[in-house]
Amino acid sequence: MRRAHDVVIIGAGVVGTSIAYHLSKHGVDAVLLDRGDIAGGTSSACDGHVLTIDKNPGYDSRLAQKSQAILHDLIQQLPLDAGYRNWGSVLAVESEEDMEAAERFAESKREHGTAIRLMDRAEMRADAPNLAEDIAGGILCGSDSVINPMALAFGLAEGARQNGVELQPFTEVSAIDLDEKGVCAVRTDRGTIFTRAAVCAAGVWSPRIAATVGIQLPIRPRKGHVLVAEQDRLPYWRNMLEFGYLMAKRGVPREVEPDMEQCGVAFVFERTVAGNFLLGSSREFVGFEPGVNPEVVRLMARRAERFFPCIADVHIIRVYTGFRPYTPDHRPIISPVDEAPGFFVAAGHEGNGIGLAAITGRLISDMVLGKEPIVDPSPLLLERFAAN
Amino acid sequence: MNDDLIICRCEEITCGEIRSAIWRGAATLTGLKRRTRAGMGLCQGRTCGTLISRILSRELGRPVSSFEPDTSRPPVVPVPIRVLRGDHE
Numbered sequence: 419m420r421r422a423h424d425v426v427i428i429g430a431g432v433v434g435t436s437i438a439y440h441l442s443k444h445g446v447d448a449v450l451l452d453r454g455d456i457a458g459g460t461s462s463a464c465d466g467h468v469l470t471i472d473k474n475p476g477y478d479s480r481l482a483q484k485s486q487a488i489l490h491d492l493i494q495q496l497p498l499d500a501g502y503r504n505w506g507s508v509l510a511v512e513s514e515e516d517m518e519a520a521e522r523f524a525e526s527k528r529e530h531g532t533a534i535r536l537m538d539r540a541e542m543r544a545d546a547p548n549l550a551e552d553i554a555g556g557i558l559c560g561s562d563s564v565i566n567p568m569a570l571a572f573g574l575a576e577g578a579r580q581n582g583v584e585l586q587p588f589t590e591v592s593a594i595d596l597d598e599k600g601v602c603a604v605r606t607d608r609g610t611i612f613t614r615a616a617v618c619a620a621g622v623w624s625p626r627i628a629a630t631v632g633i634q635l636p637i638r639p640r641k642g643h644v645l646v647a648e649q650d651r652l653p654y655w656r657n658m659l660e661f662g663y664l665m666a667k668r669g670v671p672r673e674v675e676p677d678m679e680q681c682g683v684a685f686v687f688e689r690t691v692a693g694n695f696l697l698g699s700s701r702e703f704v705g706f707e708p709g710v711n712p713e714v715v716r717l718m719a720r721r722a723e724r725f726f727p728c729i730a731d732v733h734i735i736r737v738y739t740g741f742r743p744y745t746p747d748h749r750p751i752i753s754p755v756d757e758a759p760g761f762f763v764a765a766g767h768e769g770n771g772i773g774l775a776a777i778t779g780r781l782i783s784d785m786v787l788g789k790e791p792i793v794d795p796s797p798l799l800l801e802r803f804a805a806n
Numbered sequence: 807m808n809d810d811l812i813i814c815r816c817e818e819i820t821c822g823e824i825r826s827a828i829w830r831g832a833a834t835l836t837g838l839k840r841r842t843r844a845g846m847g848l849c850q851g852r853t854c855g856t857l858i859s860r861i862l863s864r865e866l867g868r869p870v871s872s873f874e875p876d877t878s879r880p881p882v883v884p885v886p887i888r889v890l891r892g893d894h895e
Contacts (some may be wrong), residue, residue: 455837462840568840576830587831648848648884690815692843710880719891730891733884735848 419586422612425448425786426441426604427619428627430777432567432772433459433764434619435572435574436779439492442581449611450575450583451604453623455591457571460621463719463740465644465688466567467657468773471507471534471559472664474676475526475757477797478749484531484793485777486561492776493565496573499582501566501740502693507657508537509557509664510549510685510725512673517554520661521669524557534559548653548728551628562657563604565689567772574779591620601631603641614745615786619778622743624644631758635751636803637766641704644713645697645722646736658687660725665679674721683717685725694735697722699769701742742768746803750774752781753800762786763800813853813861816847824858828865835859835876848884851876 425441427434430452440449442712452458466488470482493502511520517536524534537556542549545558579585586608594616595603604611618627625635662672663684672679682701689695700714715737745751745766755761764782767774777793782793796802809822819842827841833857835851838844844858850870851858855875863870881890 455834455840456831457840458837572841575879588833645890647887694844712880715880715890716892719887723887723891730888731886733886734881734890735884736850736879737881738879 419589419610419611420449420584422610423447423584424613425615425617426451426611426613427617428604429459429619429621430456430571430575430585430587430622431459431569431619432457432574432775433621433767433778434617435571435578436775437617437619437764437782438578438583439581440575440783441786442578442583443784445582446787448583450578450585451589451591451606453586455587456575456585457568459623460740460742461567461571462767463644464567464642464742464772465686465698465770466501466526466564466690467507467686467688468563468565469507469533469559469657471509471557471562472659475523479527479530479532481777481793482773483561485774486563488776488780489565491592493573495577497576498569498573500570500573503691504561504562504563505656505689506558506560507562507659508546508660509661510553511555511557511661512553516661519665520555520557523664532559533561535747546654546658548726550725550727553725557661564690565772566691568698570772570775588764590616591627594627594761596631596758601761604631615760615762617764617782617786618716619764621765621767621771622741624743624763626663628763631755633755633758633761635763635765635800636746636753637745638703639706640744640767640768641700641707641739642698642742643700643710643718643739645715645718645734645738646738647695647697647729648733648735649693651691651729651732652693653729654687655689656709657689658685658725660685677713678717681714681717683714683721685721687722687725706741708739710739743771744768749798750778751800752778752795752798754785755800807861813857814844814847814851816849816853817843819844821861824861825865828862833866835862835873837874838862847875850878
């Protein structure tokens with residue numbers, strides 16, 4: 419391990435590897451650290467959706483779209499196949515009353531430049547013949563995609579390595595040191611690295627690292643379950659999510675049992691490149707407790723069967739859980755830190771880390787190199803939490 | 807072992823692919839799985855796990871016992887969705 423680098427990146431998930439890759443394209447002398455393996459944390463315990471369809475109209479939609487566009491070009495350059503597929507995604511709308519809300523949602527998304535359209539009952543049935551018959555319609559976004567998050571992280575890391583970035587997995591950061599000018603060193607269990615720039619991309623584990631320079635990050639672990647179904651039993655060829663859950667997040671109640679709301683259970687369907695499908699989702703604050711909760715699995719299975727009754731006989735081969743880095747306003751923190759010059763944060767993406775990894779890498783690269791940021795980062799800066 | 811030999815039968819991953827992933831940095835069963843899909847299939851590595859440990863051991867020059875088994879997750883065997891969801895209609 420070299421003793422000095424211009425930039426130290428902490429965390430080798432999709433976000434950290436994307437930062438490493440973007441910096442490497444400018445020939446920056448960087449090292450990428452992780453206490454475990456590449457893609458060893460949340461990036462291997464999530465799904466692979468690259469979505470704009472579920473984002474709030476406005477800044478969040480534009481950010482997701484920009485990230486999608488960067489990713490679309492990026493994957494062509496990677497040395498490994500990241501399993502990127504542009505299958506599109508659909509929001510399934512359960513009732514005719516919800517169709518009116520869906521129309522308004524689609525309209526406001528279109529005003530912000532997202533290419534989406536409504537599908538009526540007949541069109542929806544033609545596109546998804548296995549869907550429950552009472553589903554009223556849907557919203558289709560053709561630019562939405564899936565990717566293999568682990569393959570993306572490995573591809574970005576390998577690309578960065580080929581451009582000169584040093585990869586240093588299985589190296590745990592204990593503290594970041596400051597001097598009168600700002601960041602001066604990163605201490606690890608394999609020695610100290612002298613540097614003037616440290617990027618914290620440790621996702622849900624970021625608060626502990628930021629605390630060593632006296633910075634409090636409002637990031638909490640939000641646990642999610644994912645069910646993996648056997649191969650070659652696909653009920654549908656695109657991604658699908660339930661529209662009702664987007665509305666529930668905006669305060670319009672769904673007609674589901676209270677347990678389902680309590681565990682944040684919502685139908686999410688992902689077709690993977692390997693031919694399996696993944697079923698989500700759940701959202702719970704239970705600290706770092708990783709166990710699979712059979713009750714949550716039951717609710718998720720029920721919810722999935724409500725949309726695709728034909729999957730009742732499909733086998734689930736694995737259930738895993740992951741911790742999403744939640745922030746109070748559901749936006750990531752992509753930011754320099756005024757109190758600790760040279761310290762940057764790229765964390766708190768909750769369920770959007772895969773989709774926003776590309777733009778995050780680009781933005782941090784712009785910030786570290788002092789370039790004009792590719793998008794206005796002000797809604798993502800850490801100082802927004804101080805102001806409140 | 808021949809490089810063309812299939813080690814993970816569910817995902818059809820060969821010995822050569824596994825060796826290549828070890829050379830690219832995989833140092834654990836979990837790391838190998840995430841790079842190659844070996845052990846991600848229907849049997850969840852129950853068939854190939856031991857074999858992969860032996861390849862890791864040989865390539866990295868460490869005893870088989872030094873490699874942690876991959877994280878095991880429920881269900882232990884594939885279970886139909888209708889069973890998981892129960893009968894609460």
